[in-house]
Amino acid sequence: MDGLRALFRVRNYDLASTLNSGQAFRWVPYGDGWEGVVGNYWVWLRQTSTGIEARTARPVPCWDWLSDYLQIDVDIRSVLRSFPKDAPMQAAVRACRGLRLLRQDTWECLASFICSSNKQIVQIRQIIAALCERYGQPLDVPSGHPPAFAFPTPATLAQCTENELRQCRMGFRAPHVRAAAIEVATGRLRLDALAELPLDSARQALVRLRGVGLKIADCVLLYSGIHPRAFPLDTWIRRALSKLYFPGRRVTDKQLREFAASHFGPWAGYAQQYLFHYTRVIAD
DNA sequence: TACCAGGAGAGCG
């Protein structure tokens, strides 16, 4: 586990589903694996029979940042055991064996999901790619490989004009990204302090930002590993919950939120991810 | 062409 290559031994980990389940936007198929960027590293990942193989383009003294990102040490079986034993949940778990949640950088989550509002996943990826290409730090890549870039820092994006950000095709979200970058860069919003707040307080802190509602706040809290109970309620989950748990009835978001908060337990965010992936990719 | 997208926010009853 040193140098340019590492092997993480892990079971019940479906790398492809995990990287492609709408929680991260920068992974693309490459060879028989996936390439992407984690922090300031270009990374290539591949599923093996015993776990996950990782390669980088420059020597890595310690791989903790990557096993943390991949959440290698999470005991997924105990997470699954905590889910309700109803038919829809069991079907989702059966269909999405090995689906995991990543632990991503909080700022990257925040900026990315501000860009995600009312956009398709394909377009979100394009916006973020443009953002990184223009304003991210260039990273070491294998020789002959096209350049790769880190996610731009809050300080960098805080210096951009609204029009510069609009060049990344994010439309009316541009001023929101800029304002969020300024809040974080100036220290008025402390993302590292969110973990010390109860879920609802953390939500309130994020929702103060323009362009951040409950859905995006919960995405940030869940996908950056701060609150596993956060439950992003989007169109897919709304559809899934309505169909699976309230067939033929009309349900408001308020009802769905209350149901989600009381029904799925301490790892509700994981349950959400299973239902999301289940309905979006697998089920009709 | 027309429609819609992992939403948010404002205005209104």
Add this chain to the structure above:
DNA sequence: CGCTCTCATGGT
């Protein structure tokens, strides 16, 4: 609270 409209942009 619940409903409706608008926002910018690109993919289908």
